Amino acid sequence: MRKLLIAILSALLLVSCGKPQDPEDGLAIFKYNESAGILTLDPIYAKDLPHIWACNQVFNSLVAFDDQMNLVPMVAKSWDISEDGKTYTFHLRDDVQFHEDTCFYQSALRQAQGPRYVTAQDFVYSFNRVVDKTLNSPGLWIFSSVKHDDDHYAFTALDDTTFQIELAKPFPPFLGILSMTYASVVPHEAVEYYGDDFRSHPVGTGPFKFQYWKEGVKLVFRKNPDYFERDEAGERLPYIDAVSVSFLIDKQVAFLEFIKGKFDFMSGIDARYKDELLTYDGNLRKKYEDKIELITEPYLNTEYFSFFIDPNDPLGPDRARALRQAVSLCIDREKMLRYLRNGIGEPGTGGMIPVGLPGHSSTIGYGYDLKRAQRLVAENHLEGYLLQLSTVADYADIGKFVQSQVEQIGLQCKMEVMPPATMRSMRSTCSLPFFRSSWVADYPDGENYLSLFTTSNHCPAGPNYTHYTNPKYDQLFDKALRCNDMEQRARYYTEMDSLMMQDAPVVVLFYDEVLRFVNKRVKDMGSNPTNLLDLRRVKIID
Secondary structure (H helix, E strand, O other): OOHHHHHHHHHHHHHHHOOOEEEEOOOOEEEEEEEOOOOOHHHHHOOOOOHHHHHHOOOOEEEEEEEOOOEEEOOEEEOOOOOOOEEEEEEOOOOOOOOHHHHOOOOOOHHHHOEEEEHHHHHHHHHHHOOHHHOOOHHHHHOOOOOOOOOOEEEEEOOOEEEEEEOOOOOOOOHHOOOHHHHHOHHHHHHHHHHHHHHHOOOOOOOOEEEOOOOEEEEEEEEEOOOOOEEEOOOOOOOOOEEEEEEOHHHHHHHHHHHOOOOOEEEOOOOOOOHHOOOOOOOOOOOHOOEEEEEEEEEEEEEEEEEEEOOOOHHHHHHHHHHHHHHHHHHOHHHHHHHOOOOOOEOOOOOOOOOOOOOOOOOOOOOOOOHHHHHHHHHOOOOOEEEEEEOOHHHHHHHHHHHHHHHHOOEEEEEEEHHHHHHHHHHHOOOEEEEEEEEEEEOOOHHHHHHHOOHHHEHHHOOOOOOOOOOOHHHHHHHHOOOOOOOHHHHHHHHHHHHHHHHHOEEEEEEEEEEEEEOOEEEOOOOOOOOOOOOOOEEEEE
């Protein structure tokens, strides 16, 4: 009888409510899909955007870049740099708490002490994890300029709120490097308590804290109620209640779910549906204007083709340079962007440094000048010369376009499409004469692009796959690294970039753009040239 009564009452409750309550009802949840998947939530392994986006919700670094690429305080409230440019002293906030977690309450003493606040020693511990070779962090390189021997890096906690780093030699971009996810602060208690499972149970200081992860299905972060940042009115960030990440592998299916409103955000665009969403001029099609907001921003990514400069080239140095210049001059970049990329990107008429970074100049490279290109070919007797172009499937359309352009000036071009892994391997062993390349900034400083062309970075030891060498370029690079004045350093960068473009070891095609498609219910999404997913100030209006 009692069981029957309970059943009747339950049925009446369901009828009166209409349906069982959805646990998400009333919560402001930002939802997006990550088709590439996520393997770890440990920040020392955050080497690409999917992992950086996820870890950025959970962790903080000493400093950060805002949407205008200004370096701003984060856990460090201020810093000092010594006159010789080698000692960085950070003064930390004293109100930054790690997320509430079981790992901190293994004794009555610890429980009585209340919240676990970040100290300078936590940064010593966190940075030593990055450089610990047994952990194989791909971020080890970010501390290559730090003074060290085999067993010790110069990371020092002077007291609880003063943290110091000593470099082996001045390196002005170093402060910006410390904004990277690799340099996030983590608590030793969590790493020790969870061991290998720290990858799937992260504990940080960020605006959201870990809630749930069914790998390959769903990842959920919940709002951190103790987050230290506040808005201009004094309200604690973030505004939304949670972040939900799905893992649909098929981008076409994910796109359809986004159009239905199941996801709030989509970054970039796949060739299969770019014409559905965008006009040839890169504008959102009218039928989606009431549902979607398109946000565009210069992206710190330069797309280009590279030549391997062989000192034994039978053409000789002068004719080889003329060939490279002619190829750069014969490409109609505006036409390429309009018809192959729906207007996404800026024509690559400058050097390697992209739009948005100090040192960029739009006039030091090559515009479309067919007659000049033809003249260079004729004057240097290059008619019929065969270019061997290597690319990957995703860029085969651009490869075909370049192929047709160089044939206009009397050259031949044979294109080979190869798997990315094969291209990487052959490129690193100097086995490709002309090949597709791109460079996305690891940190927002022109040095990151220009270091690709220094003599000391020749492959296979470094990323100079062109083997470009110019003593004057190397001298300017050294000068720039000793210069702490950003404006002067930018002038050095422009001079270097201009010098290199005259020698034309690369054909700069275009500077990419961040492309964000955002559900209209999402407000204050913002964007930035590093394509970082920052949800601290996002609001959701249903």
